Amino acid sequence: MKKNFLSLTVSVAMAGTVLAGCSSGSKDSAGKVYWLNFKPEADEALQQIAKDYKEETGVEVKVVTAASGKYQETLTAEMDKSEAPTLFVVGNQAAVKTWGDYCYDLKDTDVYKELTTDDFTLYNGEEVASIGYCYETFGIIVNKTLLAKAGYSVEDITNFNTLKSVADDIHARAGELGFDAFTSSGMDDSSSWRFTGHLANLPLYYESVDDNWTECPAEVKGTYLDNFKNIWDLYITDSAVDKTTLATGGYDAEAEFKDGKAVFYQNGSWEYSALSEVYGDDEMTMIPIYTGVEGEENQGLCSGTENCWAVNKNASEEDINATLDFMKWLVTSEEGTKMMSEQFGEIPYKNAAExxxxxxxxxxxxxxxxxxxxxxxxxxxxxxxxxRSGMVAAMNKYDNGESWDNVVSAFVDGWATQYKAANE
Known part of the structure; x- marks a missing residue:
């Protein structure tokens, strides 16, 4: 297993071929950039950076932002146009399978050489289809102040058994403490992705390690679903919320955590800005999502990305060059790296802003x-x-007293069904 891909000190030298004329930085370039943005919350900043870049270089940068949850639909429509995006997102291997024929080989381009790691690089055969422009991390966010009030510290939690011991005790004393162990685990659309996506990542990850996945498997075994059940039972039991009400939603776990109603809150690095409005840096941290897997005392956080840049190889040579120049500027210039850090978080490039x-x-x-x-x-x-929709339905049934077998079926059989549907 890889142990250092988040380290900002890593420097990976890449090799390959570079498109003639790329990264010239010339203000006389006839090329232009069309970025189809994946992150709606970054639109305002990207529109401003596009203006700033044009003032500095003379190169036109058009930024179009897809609506939340509509990126693939928007990308499909835009790629059919005569002036298609030159810069777009191909964030996973399934997307590579769909869009690989549109992806310019980024191997040894100047922006590729700026990467500190290739852990977020996606390949189409031997070609570099897309490269991560930021990464995120998720786990269990901890209110250290409340944890201390309950008589514990993060050092007391090293695996599932110790997490459960601490959470069970806090839940049992919630009345006297004035707070509970976990925030709500709502299963409406605004929250269920945390569990059918991020929490389900744990059993998927360990199975992928066992079976050495390099592409989407046609079937999964569900080897670690008992571990998934361990942590889900803890979430829905050691909480102030009645588990039979989770399906209806309407809960706001972030607000609960900000209001000091719970010690633990499963979410990610993107929550830092919102939570730092209430808590100082010394009051919160993040610990791994422990599920009872053997050796998990050595487990870290869940880190990765679906934010990966691809360049449209069907664009003109001038537009490809202009797009590669712009990408390099974003990850090397003071203004570009500052914006990237503020809008996207940690970026895996040598000159990343602190x-x-x-x-x-x-x-x-x-x-x-x-x-x-x-x-x-x-x-x-x-x-x-x-x-994920199938998983939501099955987990809701379980929360209301039905068998865990429904979840196993949704996980295993649902995967096979969706793989077949996606590959017909």
């Missing part, structure tokens, strides 16, 4: 201590929305 996000610091500290990072195996999921 990021003060304590959750990234927790991820790096774990790696520096020799712990392994948990990769985003959920990126392999076939027909992801449909598969």
């Amino acid at each position: 990021n003060n996000n304590v959750f990234f610091k927790a991820a790096n500290e774990a790696l520096e201590a020799g712990k392994y990072s948990v990769a985003w195996a959920f990126n392999y999921t076939p027909n992801v929305d449909q598969w």
